[in-house]
Amino acid sequence: MAAVGTIEPAAGEPSVGPPSVGPPSEGSPSGSALQWRRGARTWLRWIGVVPFFGYLAIFLLIPTGELVVDAFKGPTGHFTGANVSAAVHAPYLSSFETSLELSALSALFGGILGVFVATAVLHRGVPAALRPVVFTFSGMASNFAGVPLAFAFSATIGTGGVLTGLFQHLGVDLTTLVPLTSGVIGLSLVYTYFQFPLMILLVIPAIDGLKREWREASTNLGASTISYWRYVGLPIILPSLLGMMLLLFGSAFSAYATAYALSGSTGNLVPEVIGNLLNGNITVDPQLAYALAFGMIVIITVVLVCYSLLQRRASRWLR
Amino acid sequence: MATIELQELTRRFGDVVALDSLELEVASGEFVSLLGPSGCGKTTALRIVAGFEWPDSGRVLVAGRDVLDLPANRRNMGMVFQAYSLFPNMTAQQNVEFGLRVRRRPKHDRSKRAAELLDLVGLAAQKDRYPRQLSGGQQQRVALARCLAIEPSVLLLDEPLSALDAKVRVQLREEVRRIQLELGITTLYVTHDQEEALSVSDRVAVMSSGRIEQIGSPAEIYGHPRTPFVASFVGTMNHLEATVVSSAAGKVRCGPAVLDVGLSAASHSDGDVVTMYVRPEHVHVVALAPGQDMPPELFEGKVTSLTFLGPVTRVGIASALGGLLADVSSSMALSLAIDSTVGVSIEAGSLRSLALT
Amino acid sequence: MTTPAVLADGLPGDVGRKRAAISRRGQARRGGRTRFPLWSWFWIGFAALYFLVPVFSLVQFSFGGTLANGRSAGFHWFLAVFDDPAFRSSFWLSAQIAFETVALSLLLMVPTVFWVHLRLPRLKPVMDFVSVLPFVVPPIVLVVGLEPFLQNFTWLYSRPEVLPFIYVVFALPFLYRSIDAGLRAIDLRTLSEAASNLGASTFGALARVVLPNLRSAVIGGSLLTFAIAMGEYTIASLLLFNTFPVYIFYIGQGPAAHEATALSVISLLLTWIAMAALFVIGRGGRETAQLGVTK
Numbered sequence: 001m002a003a004v005g006t007i008e009p010a011a012g013e014p015s016v017g018p019p020s021v022g023p024p025s026e027g028s029p030s031g032s033a034l035q036w037r038r039g040a041r042t043w044l045r046w047i048g049v050v051p052f053f054g055y056l057a058i059f060l061l062i063p064t065g066e067l068v069v070d071a072f073k074g075p076t077g078h079f080t081g082a083n084v085s086a087a088v089h090a091p092y093l094s095s096f097e098t099s100l101e102l103s104a105l106s107a108l109f110g111g112i113l114g115v116f117v118a119t120a121v122l123h124r125g126v127p128a129a130l131r132p133v134v135f136t137f138s139g140m141a142s143n144f145a146g147v148p149l150a151f152a153f154s155a156t157i158g159t160g161g162v163l164t165g166l167f168q169h170l171g172v173d174l175t176t177l178v179p180l181t182s183g184v185i186g187l188s189l190v191y192t193y194f195q196f197p198l199m200i201l202l203v204i205p206a207i208d209g210l211k212r213e214w215r216e217a218s219t220n221l222g223a224s225t226i227s228y229w230r231y232v233g234l235p236i237i238l239p240s241l242l243g244m245m246l247l248l249f250g251s252a253f254s255a256y257a258t259a260y261a262l263s264g265s266t267g268n269l270v271p272e273v274i275g276n277l278l279n280g281n282i283t284v285d286p287q288l289a290y291a292l293a294f295g296m297i298v299i300i301t302v303v304l305v306c307y308s309l310l311q312r313r314a315s316r317w318l319r
Numbered sequence: 320m321a322t323i324e325l326q327e328l329t330r331r332f333g334d335v336v337a338l339d340s341l342e343l344e345v346a347s348g349e350f351v352s353l354l355g356p357s358g359c360g361k362t363t364a365l366r367i368v369a370g371f372e373w374p375d376s377g378r379v380l381v382a383g384r385d386v387l388d389l390p391a392n393r394r395n396m397g398m399v400f401q402a403y404s405l406f407p408n409m410t411a412q413q414n415v416e417f418g419l420r421v422r423r424r425p426k427h428d429r430s431k432r433a434a435e436l437l438d439l440v441g442l443a444a445q446k447d448r449y450p451r452q453l454s455g456g457q458q459q460r461v462a463l464a465r466c467l468a469i470e471p472s473v474l475l476l477d478e479p480l481s482a483l484d485a486k487v488r489v490q491l492r493e494e495v496r497r498i499q500l501e502l503g504i505t506t507l508y509v510t511h512d513q514e515e516a517l518s519v520s521d522r523v524a525v526m527s528s529g530r531i532e533q534i535g536s537p538a539e540i541y542g543h544p545r546t547p548f549v550a551s552f553v554g555t556m557n558h559l560e561a562t563v564v565s566s567a568a569g570k571v572r573c574g575p576a577v578l579d580v581g582l583s584a585a586s587h588s589d590g591d592v593v594t595m596y597v598r599p600e601h602v603h604v605v606a607l608a609p610g611q612d613m614p615p616e617l618f619e620g621k622v623t624s625l626t627f628l629g630p631v632t633r634v635g636i637a638s639a640l641g642g643l644l645a646d647v648s649s650s651m652a653l654s655l656a657i658d659s660t661v662g663v664s665i666e667a668g669s670l671r672s673l674a675l676t
Numbered sequence: 677m678t679t680p681a682v683l684a685d686g687l688p689g690d691v692g693r694k695r696a697a698i699s700r701r702g703q704a705r706r707g708g709r710t711r712f713p714l715w716s717w718f719w720i721g722f723a724a725l726y727f728l729v730p731v732f733s734l735v736q737f738s739f740g741g742t743l744a745n746g747r748s749a750g751f752h753w754f755l756a757v758f759d760d761p762a763f764r765s766s767f768w769l770s771a772q773i774a775f776e777t778v779a780l781s782l783l784l785m786v787p788t789v790f791w792v793h794l795r796l797p798r799l800k801p802v803m804d805f806v807s808v809l810p811f812v813v814p815p816i817v818l819v820v821g822l823e824p825f826l827q828n829f830t831w832l833y834s835r836p837e838v839l840p841f842i843y844v845v846f847a848l849p850f851l852y853r854s855i856d857a858g859l860r861a862i863d864l865r866t867l868s869e870a871a872s873n874l875g876a877s878t879f880g881a882l883a884r885v886v887l888p889n890l891r892s893a894v895i896g897g898s899l900l901t902f903a904i905a906m907g908e909y910t911i912a913s914l915l916l917f918n919t920f921p922v923y924i925f926y927i928g929q930g931p932a933a934h935e936a937t938a939l940s941v942i943s944l945l946l947t948w949i950a951m952a953a954l955f956v957i958g959r960g961g962r963e964t965a966q967l968g969v970t971k
Contacts, residue, residue, distance in 0.1 A: 048791030049799065055784055056806065059845050060813065063821025070824070117723045120716035130720070136955040141727050143900070143947050146909045147925045148734070148940035155937055156733040163729065193730065196723065213404035216371055217462075219391045220398045221418035221469060231417070235408045250812025257909035261925055271816045271910075278820065278914060286820075293817040300812050308805060317407040 071294035083291035103252040106191035111245035114199020138197035150261035243310035321382035328377035339529035352516035355526035397466030402482040405450040418469035436464035601669035602645035605662040617662030770920035774905035776840035847901035858893025
């Protein structure tokens with residue numbers, strides 16, 4: 001699987017992790033017997049992680065690899081590019097477009113709102129007692145996804161929803177302004193519900209990494225708040241922010257339950273289409289499902305590669 | 320250049336009084352250190368001047384003008400922080416240029432000025448390095464150059480050397496002083512290191528619990544501490560309990576001995592119990608030859624400890640006056656052994672009580 | 677914050693008045709300095725509304741509607757749900773699966789993270805990267821890929837016990853992060869070396885010294901894992917197991933909208949109880965951590 005390929009350079013990159021430490025008890029390296037023993041011990045050291053990586057291989061790597069192969073197979077087992085070709089043409093191309101649009105929008109909304117809230121909570125004028133509260137609520141909200149979240153938004157801005165009723169008095173029809181069952185605007189608001197708390201949790205350590213001295217030094221040298229963020233704060237944390245927004249993008253792109261619960265079998269997101277092809281809501285076509293899933297893997301791989309590049313970039317100034 | 324005046328500065332954090340009606344005047348071009356243990360309010364005072372903290376009451380005047388109205392970024396003061404204040408995403412040169420950049424000075428002026436200042440702090444060759452490629456001492460030099468670039472009215476230094484190695488610390492503090500004298504800039508320096516404060520300052524203000532205990536030249540602070548706190552915080556001091564025998568004649572009784580303390584006793588009445596202070600370097604020790612009688616002008620003492628400090632050795636002595644510390648030259652200390660009996664004398668005029676008013 | 681005027685009250689006579697006068701000037705000036713962080717509160721308030729309004733709507737809906745006899749529903753929908761045997765069976769199935777997931781992921785993750793910290797610290801960046809994978813790997817893709825593979829093991833594939841094996845993958849980031857953070861805080865290497873110097877074997881040392889220190893991290897990670905496994909819909913529904921979220925979805929598709937919201941509230945409460953427990957544990961952990969720092 002291509003995503004795993006990106007791990008290798010990270011493993012060989014010594015500057016990313018803490019300085020690698022030698023074996024705890026260093027003996028004198030002379031003597032071939034000792035060297036042999038040490039070699040054996042190095043080898044033994046890897047044994048401890050075999051169960052973990054073995055497990056991941058079975059439940060993450062093999063299924064993905066199998067899927068990539070199957071995407072290029074016809075119903076009788078012969079190799080063909082037809083599935084993949086179908087997956088990237090109408091009508092399925094529009095599913096990818098919708099999915100990408102939704103993921104980008106919700107990552108943008110969630111990312112920006114998350115950064116604003118995180119900065120607000122860390123503001124000096126805001127009581128520090130609020131931090132653990134915001135942390136906890138973020139934990140709650142970022143895990144409030146799937147079917148219950150879909151119902152909650154139906155009860156809020158769906159037909160007969162609480163806000164819908166409220167806005168009707170103002171002459172605004174929320175069900176046409178932010179429809180939950182079609183288009184991406186309404187759905188991206190739903191996704192933002194778990195995206196922005198996730199962003200808060202991810203970004204607070206990064207913002208905390210900005211030293212108070214930098215802010216004070218820049219103020220002391222005459223910089224306004226805007227200049228500080230423009231020249232110092234943002235350049236330092238931008239790679240982290242972008243990396244985290246990529247994670248949000250990926251998690252929105254993968255999400256299935258929330259959207260499916262809202263739109264049922266009429267949904268046009270890639271995961272929904274795959275689901276429909278598998279459970280026969282419309283037609284059963286596993287080969288096409290494999291091809292669409294392969295498309296998702298390609299996009300997720302791109303996201304992960306960019307993420308790890310940004311992570312490396314981020315560790316340059318924040319450690 | 321500018322004067323600094325702190326008037327009745329008070330600041331409380333909850334129940335803790337960080338500054339208690341603090342008064343301080345710094346003359347134009349003067350180098351004044353705020354010296355004290357952690358939590359004495361020295362950093363709070365400096366941060367109020369810089370505009371990062373605000374007093375509950377009181378005023379801060381710079382060049383006669385109240386600056387508390389001004390936000391920190393319009394006060395035009397140079398501040399050097401403890402450590403890690405350089406912007407990690409900029410080279411040394413860009414760091415130094417930063418203040419001019421936000422003032423929208425032309426690029427040409429900026430780099431010319433930055434080059435001058437990096438030259439002044441001896442880092443012209445390292446101008447393209449990033450902070451993480453510089454040593455701690457070099458980083459603090461860049462920080463100094465950076466705040467001098469904006470031609471600040473005053474220079475504020477917040478324990479700038481505390482994170483550095485001992486050797487670099489000594490070297491850099493002298494350099495800070497050299498540059499300060501060269502530019503004639505009014506400087507407020509916060510430190511908990513008395514040696515640092517005494518060695519570079521025009522005047523030292525010793526602080527405790529949000530107040531200035533004593534302010535004066537380094538020699539005054541060391542030689543004539545006026546409060547018990549200053550006496551025990553600055554340098555090492557022997558404390559002796561004594562009773563005033565005659566305030567007119569300047570005599571006190573300490574254990575079996577009557578000591579001549581001169582004018583120091585004048586402010587007390589006869590019979591008062593007072594604490595007398597004397598520095599270890601003013602306590603003299605004489606090794607006695609075997610069988611030699613104690614000369615009458617000396618007190619008998621027994622060596623309890625010997626601590627080698629380089630040129631001098633600090634000798635702990637148990638005597639009839641109480642426990643004493645004496646500094647003797649290390650070569651002389653070779654003739655002393657633990658538990659050996661020695662003769663002790665206190666240099667005339669060095670024993671004093673504190674003028675408590 | 678205490679106002680200077682109040683402070684001046686405690687001072688006697690002249691000094692008090694003088695201070696008060698100075699304070700009043702200071703007070704007037706301060707208006708321009710420590711400004712009320714309006715924008716900070718705006719964003720916090722906005723986030724709070726975003727968080728609370730849907731929850732409020734959901735709860736209102738679950739108590740809403742009128743019954744055939746004209747009375748308002750109150751707890752009616754909840755009681756109706758509790759009476760449904762399908763609710764109970766799906767709920768217990770999910771709880772069972774969640775417990776198995778927690779057990780299995782602890783078994784896999786705790787030794788691994790320990791091992792990496794002690795013996796293979798240079799593998800940490802790899803672990804960090806691997807631990808974000810499940811964030812972005814689509815569950816639906818995993819199911820699609822796993823299905824043909826699992827069909828080779830029909831004895832497992834047809835039973836709900838297959839779910840914990842898959843959920844472990846999705847629980848990985850949370851458990852890894854919390855154990856990793858816990859281990860970072862206690863400097864495992866030094867601790868275990870100190871213990872070995874004192875004569876304890878490495879694993880004896882782990883058991884007696886390190887594990888108690890790690891308790892809150894492990895419990896926290898387990899609670900998150902439990903919440904995630906309890907709420908997972910995609911994989912369970914595609915593999916045709918009637919877990920709690922699948923049941924909620926099924927009810928929601930039918931005419932019983934109020935029952936569906938009542939079920940959602942129950943599911944929400946479960947997650948929140950887990951998170952609240954996490955908060956309490958986290959606070960305890962922080963306090964002990966602070967104790968270690970202060971002299």
